[in-house]
Every structure is written in C-alpha cells, then in structure tokens.
Amino acid sequence: xxxxxxxxxxxxxxSVEKGATTAHVRLDVAGTIVTAAITNEAVDELGLAEGGDAxxxxxxxxxxxxxx
Amino acid sequence: xxxxxxxxxxxxxxSVEKGATTAHVRLDVAGTIVTAAITNEAVDELGLAEGGDAxxxxxxxxxxxxxx
Amino acid sequence: xxxxxxxxxxxxxxSVEKGATTAHVRLDVAGTIVTAAITNEAVDELGLAEGGDAxxxxxxxxxxxxxx
Amino acid sequence: xxxxxxxxxxxxxxSVEKGATTAHVRLDVAGTIVTAAITNEAVDELGLAEGGDAxxxxxxxxxxxxxx
Amino acid sequence: xxxxxxxxxxxxxxSVEKGATTAHVRLDVAGTIVTAAITNEAVDELGLAEGGDAxxxxxxxxxxxxxx
Amino acid sequence: xxxxxxxxxxxxxxSVEKGATTAHVRLDVAGTIVTAAITNEAVDELGLAEGGDAxxxxxxxxxxxxxx
Numbered sequence: 001x002x003x004x005x006x007x008x009x010x011x012x013x014x015s016v017e018k019g020a021t022t023a024h025v026r027l028d029v030a031g032t033i034v035t036a037a038i039t040n041e042a043v044d045e046l047g048l049a050e051g052g053d054a055x056x057x058x059x060x061x062x063x064x065x066x067x068x
Numbered sequence: 069x070x071x072x073x074x075x076x077x078x079x080x081x082x083s084v085e086k087g088a089t090t091a092h093v094r095l096d097v098a099g100t101i102v103t104a105a106i107t108n109e110a111v112d113e114l115g116l117a118e119g120g121d122a123x124x125x126x127x128x129x130x131x132x133x134x135x136x
Numbered sequence: 137x138x139x140x141x142x143x144x145x146x147x148x149x150x151s152v153e154k155g156a157t158t159a160h161v162r163l164d165v166a167g168t169i170v171t172a173a174i175t176n177e178a179v180d181e182l183g184l185a186e187g188g189d190a191x192x193x194x195x196x197x198x199x200x201x202x203x204x
Numbered sequence: 205x206x207x208x209x210x211x212x213x214x215x216x217x218x219s220v221e222k223g224a225t226t227a228h229v230r231l232d233v234a235g236t237i238v239t240a241a242i243t244n245e246a247v248d249e250l251g252l253a254e255g256g257d258a259x260x261x262x263x264x265x266x267x268x269x270x271x272x
Numbered sequence: 273x274x275x276x277x278x279x280x281x282x283x284x285x286x287s288v289e290k291g292a293t294t295a296h297v298r299l300d301v302a303g304t305i306v307t308a309a310i311t312n313e314a315v316d317e318l319g320l321a322e323g324g325d326a327x328x329x330x331x332x333x334x335x336x337x338x339x340x
Numbered sequence: 341x342x343x344x345x346x347x348x349x350x351x352x353x354x355s356v357e358k359g360a361t362t363a364h365v366r367l368d369v370a371g372t373i374v375t376a377a378i379t380n381e382a383v384d385e386l387g388l389a390e391g392g393d394a395x396x397x398x399x400x401x402x403x404x405x406x407x408x
C-alpha cells in the first residue's frame with residue numbers, strides 16, 4: 001500500500017520498550033535516534049525487534065521546524 | 069527553551085512554499101527530504117529560507133513505524 | 137510496506153479539492169464521509185481522483201472518543 | 205458542544221483496555237475495528253464500557269490516505 | 273456530545289483567516305493568543321466570527337511541555 | 341531554539357504521573373488545567389516536578405475549535 005504521509009526515514013531498530021499499552025520504539029536514522037510511541041499491538045504485528053530494518057513515518061502536518 | 073518532543077533532526081532548508089495559510093518547508097536531513105506543513109506566520113517568524121540550517125521536530129506519539 | 141497505524145478504513149473517493157498547498161480528500165466509508173487534509177503533492181503521487189478506491193488511515197493516538 | 209473535527213464515526217465499544225496511564229478503546233464501526241488511544245481518565249469520565257455506543261472522532265489533518 | 277479530549281480552553285475569537293482550504297482561527301484565551309488550523313468548512317459550519325465565544329480543544333497526546 | 345509551534349501557554353506543574361512508558365503532566369494555565377501526555381523520558385530530561393514553571397506547547401494543526 002502507498003500512503004500519503006510525506007516522510008519516511010529509513011533506520012534500524014535499536015530498542016523496543018513495551019509499556020502497559022504503549023511501546024517506545026527507537027530507530028537509528030543516519031546516526032540520529034528517532035523515538036516512536038506506538039501500540040504494543042503494532043509492535044507484535046510488525047514483529048519489531050532490535051536490529052531489524054524499519055522506517056519512521058510521519059505526516060507532514062506533524063512536523064515542526066526549529067532554528068537555533 | 070527545552071521541549072519534551074523526542075525527535076529533532078538536523079537539516080538544511082531546500083524549499084519554502086507558502087500557500088494561502090499553510091506553508092510546506094522541505095529540509096534535507098542526511099540526504100532524505102523531510103516535509104513540514106506549518107503556518108505561513110511561523111515561516112516569517114523563524115525567517116526560514118532556502119539554504120538555512122533548521123531542525124525537523126516531531127513528538128514521539130506522531131511517529132509511526134513501517135516495515136517492508 | 138506494513139505500517140503501525142491501527143486504523144484503516146476502506147472507502148471510495150467522493151471528492152478531491154486542492155488548495156494552494158493543502159488538499160481535502162473525502163472518502164465514503166460505509167456511508168459516512170471521512171475527510172482527510174493532505175498535501176497536494178500526495179494527491180498527485182497517489183493519483184487520487186473521484187471514484188477511486190482508497191483507505192483512510194489514522195494512528196490510534198489521533199482518535200478521540202465521543203458519547204452522546 | 206459542536207466541534208470543528210470533521211470526522212465522526214458511529215460505533216459500539218468492543219473493548220476497553222486500561223494501561224498505567226493510556227487506555228486503548230476499540231469500536232466496531234460498520235464492521236471495522238477502530239482503535240483509540242486515550243487517557244484512562246477520559247475512559248472513566250465518559251463511562252466507556254463494552255457494548256456502549258460511542259463515536260470515533262478524528263481531526264481531518266490527522267487522516268492519511270492509502271491506496272493499494 | 274462529551275468528548276475524550278482532555279483540554280478545553282475557553283476564549284474569544286479574535287480573527288478568522290480563511291485560506292484556500294485551511295483556515296486559521298485565533299482565540300484570546302486569558303490574554304494569550306491560541307491559533308487553530310482547521311478546515312474552512314468547519315469555520316462555516318460552526319459560524320465562527322470575530323468576537324464570538326469559543327473553546328480551543330486539544331487531545332492530551334498533542335500537548336508538549338517546554339521549560340526555560 | 342525557536343520553534344514553529346504557534347501555541348505556548350505558560351503555567352505551573354500541578355502533577356506528574358508516570359505510567360509504564362507514558363506520563364501525564366498537568367499544568368495550571370491561568371486557572372485551567374492542561375494535560376499533556378509525554379514520554380517518561382522527557383519528564384526526566386526536563387526535570388518536571390510539581391510546582392515548577394512550564395509551558396504547554398501545541399502545534400496549530402492540533403487545535404480544534406468548539407462552540408456551545
């Protein structure tokens with residue numbers, strides 16, 4: 001399936017921390033850590049585990065810009 | 069100001085496209101284009117222009133994970 | 137690609153209204169109209185047009201609950 | 205109160221799973237399961253329980269489009 | 273209808289700026305301006321106009337925290 | 341760092357409730373309670389504790405409008 005979300009960053013899973021309902025998945029994306037808060041259910045369904053390849057996907061309207 | 073948002077990706081502005089109210093700002097982040105939909109007002113306030121340094125900032129709960 | 141977003145509602149495109157940068161795409165999902173605000177760019181890339189099949193996709197953390 | 209959110213999908217609560225702070229509420233919406241991640245506090249305040257009628261409410265800017 | 277969104281800030285509409293598809297509505301909330309980006313359609317449906325009473329409504333998972 | 345998010349509401353932390361992965365931070369903003377769902381990690385990094393000054397920060401596209 002193709003999706004409208006504009007942002008897809010390729011990375012490698014460095015940690016998966018399940019909570020009671022919400023999991024934190026961390027990807028290494030070109031040397032920067034990206035953290036995703038997703039459901040435990042999605043972690044299981046996608047079979048996410050440390051060392052696996054994955055994408056961080058973000059809708060453009062959820063991206064802010066910062067400047068120093 | 070320090071902010072709770074977990075994700076901050078350093079990049080360079082490659083384009084700024086203002087609409088009637090909503091602008092699309094594209095950053096080159098380690099070779100990947102990241103698109104942000106923000107207000108025209110924020111573009112002006114931050115002085116965003118092609119070639120400038122900027123960060124893409126995303127709250128962890130707005131990041132999804134995809135796998136091939 | 138498989139994605140972590142929990143919600144995928146199958147529908148048919150009933151209208152595509154492009155703005156200056158942001159488009160409104162309306163789907164008929166089992167008789168209810170679902171409106172998505174996405175980039176014009178995504179509309180073009182996905183080839184969205186009236187009458188086509190499409191899914192409305194929503195991350196669980198973006199769904200609220202209402203009761204009468 | 206009337207709200208600006210464009211999307212309101214009528215359903216029936218099929219499960220309520222409370223976590224430490226975040227609950228997952230699942231609705232059956234015309235035969236499709238819709239999952240909402242909301243606060244435990246909201247679950248209590250709305251009195252959400254299996255079998256009850258409820259709406260899934262989503263802001264248009266949080267809806268993505270996918271195509272096969 | 274009661275809604276799960278945790279945050280409801282009472283204010284007064286100070287401006288409504290319609291774009292091609294997306295409007296910016298600004299409320300004065302206890303002396304602070306709050307900006308909402310919503311659809312033009314929602315502006316019409318709610319009859320929003322300068323001087324009217326309105327609430328800014330935000331899901332808890334969309335609120336970040338900053339400290340100086 | 342300056343950020344594009346349009347909304348910054350000054351308040352005082354009235355409670356910090358950590359969950360397994362997700363914390364709920366409540367601010368008193370001019371007499372109204374604002375709840376933020378952020379990561380436990382962010383709570384630690386920002387040193388959030390009852391009685392401290394903090395801002396609730398919200399992107400304009402995450403603000404809805406309600407009318408009575």
